[in-house]
Amino acid sequence: MLRHSLLTLLFLVVTSFPVFAYKMTIYTDQTSKAKAEQVKQLFKTTYPFNQYNIDFEIVSATAAELNCAPDPAITRLVVCNSTHVTTDSAARGSDQAFIVRDLAQYGGSGGGVPVITTQSDPRMMLHEYLHTLGLSDEYEYSASEAPRFCTSTTRSPNLTVITPLASYASDAIARTTHSSAIPWYARIAGTTLITNSTNLGTGNVNSTTAAPNTGNAPLALSRAIGLYKGKTCRNLPATGSGPAAASWHPGGEPTIMEFLSGGLGGPTEQIVAGIYDSRGVTKRVAATTPPPPMPVTVTDGARDDSKGAIINVINNTGSSSSIGR
Numbered sequence: 001m002l003r004h005s006l007l008t009l010l011f012l013v014v015t016s017f018p019v020f021a022y023k024m025t026i027y028t029d030q031t032s033k034a035k036a037e038q039v040k041q042l043f044k045t046t047y048p049f050n051q052y053n054i055d056f057e058i059v060s061a062t063a064a065e066l067n068c069a070p071d072p073a074i075t076r077l078v079v080c081n082s083t084h085v086t087t088d089s090a091a092r093g094s095d096q097a098f099i100v101r102d103l104a105q106y107g108g109s110g111g112g113v114p115v116i117t118t119q120s121d122p123r124m125m126l127h128e129y130l131h132t133l134g135l136s137d138e139y140e141y142s143a144s145e146a147p148r149f150c151t152s153t154t155r156s157p158n159l160t161v162i163t164p165l166a167s168y169a170s171d172a173i174a175r176t177t178h179s180s181a182i183p184w185y186a187r188i189a190g191t192t193l194i195t196n197s198t199n200l201g202t203g204n205v206n207s208t209t210a211a212p213n214t215g216n217a218p219l220a221l222s223r224a225i226g227l228y229k230g231k232t233c234r235n236l237p238a239t240g241s242g243p244a245a246a247s248w249h250p251g252g253e254p255t256i257m258e259f260l261s262g263g264l265g266g267p268t269e270q271i272v273a274g275i276y277d278s279r280g281v282t283k284r285v286a287a288t289t290p291p292p293p294m295p296v297t298v299t300d301g302a303r304d305d306s307k308g309a310i311i312n313v314i315n316n317t318g319s320s321s322s323i324g325r
Contacts, residue, residue, distance in 0.1 A: 022053065028118075053281065110129070127256050159247050160183060162248055167199070182248070205254060230246075234246060251268065
């Protein structure tokens with residue numbers, strides 16, 4: 001009975017720690033697949049993606065299968081309507097499909113399947129994938145784009161549109177008035193003001209762009225998570241005589257959602273990690289030096305590790321050890 005129980009225990013120890021990887025499949029009609037490979041390497045070296053178990057696959061497809069075209073109104077917005085990609089990626093067990101279209105044109109798009117062209121920086125795919133995860137642009141929209149993308153109900157993990165009051169008698173009043181319109185409100189510390197003087201806002205997004213993070217630790221926050229006024233929606237047409245609607249962000253520095261050369265920034269890293277954790281994506285186990293075996297005292301004075309002691313009991317050939325029978 002003891003032999004059977006210990007064998008069962010060893011079997012459970014070996015088999016009870018499965019690792020479930022998140023699978024990304026990149027479809028491309030570029031013969032060399034060079035741009036798709038650059039995208040793959042970018043994800044593998046960017047925090048926090050490099051902390052999770054992600055499997056990558058690059059798959060060839062024809063231009064017809066990808067079915068991409070520029071948006072008539074915004075030519076840099078390249079959109080693909082590919083039933084082939086959605087069907088094939090599902091058959092492959094992919095969690096996220098991407099498209100790299102071989103076009104002599106700069107552009108891309110987010111949506112269910114992020115897209116970039118081969119004439120675009122591979123970092124654009126990171127930008128577009130953040131759209132897929134629900135994040136918003138942080139660069140300044142043109143006068144024609146702002147009304148289309150900035151509305152009174154625009155809310156995302158990294159942007160909200162709020163029309164401020166003319167003034168606020170206290171920070172508490174500002175919090176009561178706008179907390180429900182700030183998706184990250186729960187992450188704003190009680191000691192961090194969302195007003196400055198009598199105006200809304202912890203401050204303005206500054207001009208120092210967040211650096212790309214290729215390390216294994218999150219960036220330190222350069223400024224506390226708060227309510228920072230950005231430039232995304234400042235070309236909205238004025239309505240009335242009061243303050244105009246504006247875009248607001250959790251972080252105080254520009255990120256890759258504004259400049260492709262930038263990094264995610266501390267707040268966005270936290271957002272992405274939270275999304276992955278909520279989806280059950282497992283983290284990679286850091287390579288470490290295993291500790292020395294734990295000694296087990298046996299009756300003949302010899303010392304053995306715990307694994308050897310268990311094997312001795314199973315085989316019933318070793319000395320009587322301190323493990324109870």
